[in-house]
Amino acid sequence: xxxxxxxxxxxxxxxxxxxxxxxxxxxxxxxxxxxxxxxxxxxxxxxxxxxxxxxxxxxxxxxxxxxxxxxxxxxxxxxxxxxxxxxxxxxxxxxxxxxxxxxxxxxxxxxxxxxxxxxxxxxxxxxxxxxxxxxxxxxxxxxxxxxxxxxxxxxxxxxxxxxxxxxxxxxxxxxxxxx
Ligand SMILES: Cc1cc2nc3c(=O)[nH]c(=O)nc-3n(C[C@H](O)[C@H](O)[C@H](O)COP(=O)(O)O)c2cc1C
Numbered sequence: 757x758x759x760x761x762x763x764x765x766x767x768x769x770x771x772x773x774x775x776x777x778x779x780x781x782x783x784x785x786x787x788x789x790x791x792x793x794x795x796x797x798x799x800x801x802x803x804x805x806x807x808x809x810x811x812x813x814x815x816x817x818x819x820x821x822x823x824x825x826x827x828x829x830x831x832x833x834x835x836x837x838x839x840x841x842x843x844x845x846x847x848x849x850x851x852x853x854x855x856x857x858x859x860x861x862x863x864x865x866x867x868x869x870x871x872x873x874x875x876x877x878x879x880x881x882x883x884x885x886x887x888x889x890x891x892x893x894x895x896x897x898x899x900x901x902x903x904x905x906x907x908x909x910x911x912x913x914x915x916x917x918x919x920x921x922x923x924x925x926x927x928x929x930x931x932x933x934x935x
Contacts, residue, residue, distance in 0.1 A: 757860075757861050760917065761914075762857050762860050762861045763857065763915075763917075764914040764915050764916070764917060765860050765914045765915075766856055766857055766859075766860040766866075766915075767860075767865075767912040767913075767914070767915070768824075768866075768867040768868065768912075769824070769865025769866060769867055769904075769906075769908040769910060769912070770823055770824040770827075770867055770904075770910070771824075771827050771908070771909040771910050772824075772827040772828045772829060772865060772904070772905075772906030772907060772908060772909060773829075773906060773907040773908070773909055774827070774829055775829065775906070775907050776807065776829050776830070777807075777829060777830045777864060777905060777906060777907075781862050781864065782805060782830070784858060784862055785832065785855050785858050785859060785862070785905070786803060786805070786832075787858075788854045788855055788857070788858030789801070789803055789832070789834075789851045789854055789855050789858075790851075791854060792847070792850045792851040792854045793850060794841075794847040794850070794851075795841055795843040795846065795847060796841070798840050798841045798847070799847075800836040800837045800838075800840045800841045800844050800847055801834065801835065801836050801847065801848065801851055802835045802836070802837070802893070802897055803832050803833065803834060803835070803851075804832070804833040804835065804891050804893070805830070805831075805832055806830070806831045806832070806833060806891075807829060807830050807831075809829075811890065811891075812825050812826075812828060812829075812831055813825075813826070814890055815831060815833075815887065815890065815902060817876075817877055818869075818871065818874075818876060818877070818883045818886050818887050818890075818902075819870075819871070819874045819875060819876055819877060819883040819886075820877060821869065821870070821874075822869050822883075822902070824867040824869060824904035825869060825902065825904050827906070827909075828867075828904035828905055828906045829905075829906045830904075830905040830906055831869075831902050831903065831904050831905065832855055832902070832903045832905065833887060833891060833899060833902045834848045834851055834852045834855075834899065834900050834901050834902065834903065835848070835893055835897040835898065835899050835900075836848045836897065836898055836900070837894075837896050837897055837898075838896050838897075838898045839896040844898055844900075845872065845898075845900055848898075848900035848901070849900060849901075852868060852900060852901050852903055855903045855905075856868060856903060859903070859905050863907075864905055864906065864907060864908075865905070865906060865907065865908030865910075866903050866904060866905045866906075867903070867904045868901050868903060869901055869902040869903070869904055870900075870901050871883045871884050871887055871899045871900065871901050871902060872884055872898065872899060872900045872901065884898065884899045887899050887902070921933075
């Protein structure tokens with residue numbers, strides 16, 4: 757698929773078929789992740805590929821809004837070592853979007869599940885601590901999000917490539933750009 761078509765077709769898919777994602781596609785998703793740029797090329801990530809149903813169900817309980825993980829047969833947890841860089845959030849977000857876009861290109865649905873800054877369902881710990889504990893991640897490995905992945909049950913219309921002109925300025929804030 758051409759890049760703009762992939763970007764337009766990328767939608768948040770929250771219901772999946774139980775069919776497993778093929779190993780070759782998982783390999784492509786990881787290649788996409790490692791093609792991400794990172795600040796000073798530190799590459800602080802660690803990606804945990806989760807396909808164990810019991811773990812996926814427990815991840816779905818990490819917080820409210822983790823519903824896509826209830827049916828997804830696959831999830832990639834995006835972690836990054838904060839001891840190596842102060843911009844692990846940016847590095848993680850870019851890798852997450854690479855995976856999100858690659859999934860679309862591979863005919864898979866996917867959804868970003870936010871973990872950083874969220875409370876767990878029971879609210880006694882953060883969603884991040886819950887996931888770190890569940891997956892045995894060292895404390896310095898911070899978790900921005902989990903990408904839920906699988907073959908979609910739902911179909912969503914591709915986005916139109918629209919520009920919101922009121923969110924664009926030319927040289928100075930508020931000055932319209934004329935193209
Ligand atoms: C930073 C970020 C956090 C998000 N967190 C969640 C989430 O926790 N759960 C969820 O179901 N969707 C989540 N989403 C998906 C958004 O709701 C979705 O991207 C948005 O509604 C636009 O829809 P689209 O992805 O189909 O274009 C998140 C997306 C982003 C970029």
